[in-house]
Amino acid sequence: MQDMKFQRLLWIILPLALFFNNCADVLDMAPDGNMQMDEVLSDPNKVEALLNSCYNNIPQKGFTYWFYENLPIAASDDAYTSYEAADDPITGIYSDANSASSHHMRDAYDGHGGGNNDYWIRSWQQIRLCTQFIELIDESAVNRETDRGRFKAEARVLRAFFYMELIKWFGKVPILEATVPFDADFSTMTRSSVYDVAKFIASDCDAALTEPNLxxxxxxxxxxxxxxxxxxxxxxxxxxxxxxxxxxxxxxxxxxxxxxxxxxxxxxxxxxxxxxxxxxxxxxxxxxxxxxxxxxxxxxxxxxxxxxxxxxxxxxxxxxxxxVWHIGYIGSNMPNTYKCGASPTQELVDAFETIDGQPILNLEKPYLDEKHLQPNYNASNTLYDPNNPYANRDPRFDETVLHNGSTIVFDSKTVEIETFIGGAHAPNFDITDKSFSRTGYYPTKMVTPGASGNNQINxxxxxxxxxxxxxxxxxxxxxxxxxxxxxxxxxxxxxxxxxxxxxxxxxxxxxxxxxxxxxxxxxxxxxxxxxFDLRRWQKPTGNLSETCKWFTAMVITKKNDGGFSYTRQNVSSSSRGGWQNRDLLLPLPLEEAATLEAVTGQKWQNTGW
Incomplete structure (x- = not known):
């Protein structure tokens, strides 16, 4: 069993995706699997295809995650999802149903076809391919001699890119400066400090910066x-x-x-x-x-x-x-919409200053209570009015958040957003209803305004x-x-x-x-x-309890005189998961960490997992 686990580790660090088709556009070439390496290296077009393999597996972002949920946003304090279905990754994150063997963020489908341990495995696959290309390009055939330096520089920048992805998600990782043979001695392998990995990234980038053809x-x-x-x-x-x-x-x-x-x-x-x-x-x-x-x-x-x-x-x-197909946009049972998805929290709304440059809250201690129901207002701010909270705000606020009184063009008509109780877009705190925000806000930053139809794809x-x-x-x-x-x-x-x-x-x-x-x-x-900002600002012994445990919505009541009253309410009666110390970094895949610990005698798994 141990040999099988070690073999799996080798396939992570030593992927064999080496053979590629010809294609007019180098960045569209795909693996073939039928050629020997010398055939690849002697053909300039296939060498370019080999470089193309280094571009594979760049993670997809936006709303391409599983079930159209932007997970890193929905798992930060900027957003709360509208819908917690039993099989949704975000539900697993919110309920702390994660482990080193199965983690809903690390293993989530992101448009590449899914599969387990995606961030970890894919990054190492790409690092291996980039390193292999760097080692081979000097002796390979190229159409123009100027291509050789540029191609090597591209591979170096791509290797730096994938190492940066590993740092963001996992922290310390080993530095592999050369391709590793199957019979290598892994017993001395260690997780290098993030600083040392950063210096390695910088060395790759510096080498690329000296290349005149990049x-x-x-x-x-x-x-x-x-x-x-x-x-x-x-x-x-x-x-x-x-x-x-x-x-x-x-x-x-x-x-x-x-x-x-x-x-x-x-x-x-x-x-x-x-x-x-x-x-x-x-x-x-x-x-x-x-x-x-x-x-x-x-x-x-x-x-x-x-x-x-x-x-x-x-x-x-x-x-x-x-x-964006009204996924993560307005939802609210409007025509041709599907779901609301992650919506801005009151905490994000509180972050936007007034137009005079004064913060709304005291940034050192934004809330007086654990559940964020008692805002600690900035005493120096004279423009903010809790009874008219959306007036006089940083212009980026209206370009980021749809709130009560916002207007959009939808289905060729101007629509005013009504998030007050009884309004067309009022929040719904039922986790089984995917159509309405649970915070009283909707995101708008990534949507092109003014579309003529109601199938507003971006x-x-x-x-x-x-x-x-x-x-x-x-x-x-x-x-x-x-x-x-x-x-x-x-x-x-x-x-x-x-x-x-x-x-x-x-x-x-x-x-x-x-x-x-x-x-x-x-x-x-x-x-x-x-x-990532919330996590890297913490000490290794810290946690996210102040920012990612409790969240608030704005409940608005329309008064008889046409005005509104505003009340903060927790999105849920229970705290949200994902705020503990262990959540500062993703876990290494269970079997890979266990195998490396057995081989090296050193701890590899991130704290808490």
């Missing part, structure tokens, strides 16, 4: 999803941000290094044509308000051109990943990295390292896009860190960042 930007549709020098910089920045964060830093202070890495990345990105998308090119669709540009950026594909409209997006997947591409995110990575690292002016400047650049005032120069370091963390939440809402 472009800064993809300018033709045929090369869609190819990696670039820009992605290498974004990955370096992200890896060091994680390495410096409390969950992963092992008591070491890496913030200065994270800061210098991010500052260098932002400077080089800007020097090579990357900039924030600050003005909508479709005012008839997105309006002319200060939040319009961000809404267009996240709900439309980046274009491939030498002079693109969107100069902010760094890396997007090749084909539609958002897949299949735009998921954007993994964009300059706005990297700027906020810089802002956080700078604040943590004590470079407060640089931290404010980076955050203010992002805020200015949406018409928000600068962060005050009078903020202390601790206050500035809290403001930048909140800025990340607002700017990157619904982009799968919050799930």
């Amino acid at each position: 472009p800064w930007r993809i300018d033709h549709q045929d090369d869609a999803m190819r990696v670039t020098k820009a992605l290498a910089l974004a990955l370096k920045t992200k890896a060091m941000l994680f390495a410096a964060s409390p969950l992963h830093n092992e008591g070491e202070d890496h913030w200065e290094e994270a800061y210098t890495t991010a500052k260098d990345a932002v400077a080089k990105l800007k020097a090579n044509g990357y900039e924030l998308f600050t003005k909508t090119t479709q005012p008839a669709v997105y309006g002319t308000g200060p939040g319009a540009a961000l809404r267009q950026l996240v709900s439309q594909n980046a274009d491939y051109s030498a002079t693109p409209r969107d100069k902010e997006t760094i890396f997007q997947i090749r084909s539609g990943g958002l897949f 299949s735009s591409n998921w954007k993994y990295y964009r300059l706005g995110e990297t700027l906020l990575d810089l802002a956080e690292a700078a604040a943590e390292a004590g470079h407060l002016n640089d931290a404010r400047a980076a955050a203010n650049e992002v805020r200015a896009r949406s018409g928000m005032p600068d962060l005050p120069a009078s903020l202390s370091q601790e206050e500035l860190i809290l403001r930048i963390r909140n800025e990340r939440r607002v700017e990157l809402a619904w982009e799968e960042q919050r799930y």
Whole structure:
């Protein structure tokens, strides 16, 4: 039995996907399985197909998860799902029905065909393929000699990408710099620190950055999803941000290094044509308000051109990943809709400042009680009115959240959202009814406004990295390292896009860190960042009880005079799962961890699993 388990481990670390078909578009080539390796390496087209295999298994995002639920968003404090069916992964997450052998986040279907242990197995498969390609390309046939360097650089950036995915989900992992033979001695294999993995990611990215034939930007549709020098910089920045964060830093202070890495990345990105998308090119669709540009950026594909409209997006997947078909949009039994899905929480709504730049709540202690029913209001905020809570808010609020009084165009008609009791879109706390929000809010950030019909599909591409995110990575690292002016400047650049005032120069370091963390939440809402931010900000002994245990909805009553009264209510009478210490990282697959522990004599499984 032990030999069988070890053989399974070998198949994880040593996948044999080596043989590929010809195809006119290199990124569409698929495995064949009928050729010998020397046949592949002697044919330039098949070498390109081998590179294509390195692009496989990039995780799908948006609403392509099993049963159209965006799991990392629904499992963060930004959202609560409308529907908890017995066989839904999100139900398993909320009820803590997870183990190392079966975990609803780690093993969820995400558009690739499902299967167990997907994040773990797929990432290692791709790392193996990238490493193999790096080792073989120097002696392989290529159509143009300039291809050789570019192909190797692409494989290095892709290897860095998949190592970054492993860090995000699992923390420490082994560093495999070379392909591992079947008869290797695994007894000395160890899980490297996140810092060491981040340095390995940086070394791959630095090598790619020196390659003259690796472009800064993809300018033709045929090369869609190819990696670039820009992605290498974004990955370096992200890896060091994680390495410096409390969950992963092992008591070491890496913030200065994270800061210098991010500052260098932002400077080089800007020097090579990357900039924030600050003005909508479709005012008839997105309006002319200060939040319009961000809404267009996240709900439309980046274009491939030498002079693109969107100069902010760094890396997007090749084909539609958002897949909004009124799934995760309005639901509410409106025509041609299917389900509501994850909906914004009152906690997310509370994160949006008023237009004068003042937080609604005291960010150090947002709530006075465990269940979040007693908001701890910011005494310096004079614009927020609990009896008129949606007025005078950060413009990004209306571009992210549908609330009572919002308007949308649906079925060629203007519809006003009614989330008050008895209204057309009122919340329903019945977990068996998938059509209505359980929070009193609906998401709108990823939806193109103003569609003429009621089958409002948005299949735009998921954007993994964009300059706005990297700027906020810089802002956080700078604040943590004590470079407060640089931290404010980076955050203010992002805020200015949406018409928000600068962060005050009078903020202390601790206050500035809290403001930048909140800025990340607002700017990157619904982009799968919050799930990881909440975790990496915790110490290894911490948990998510303050943020991910209790959640609130807004229950609105319409008064006789036409006004409204607002009452906070818990979404559920019981706490939601997924907040314990063990939930800071996903478990390694049970059998793989057990086998590695038996072979190495060292602990491999993450704490609590």
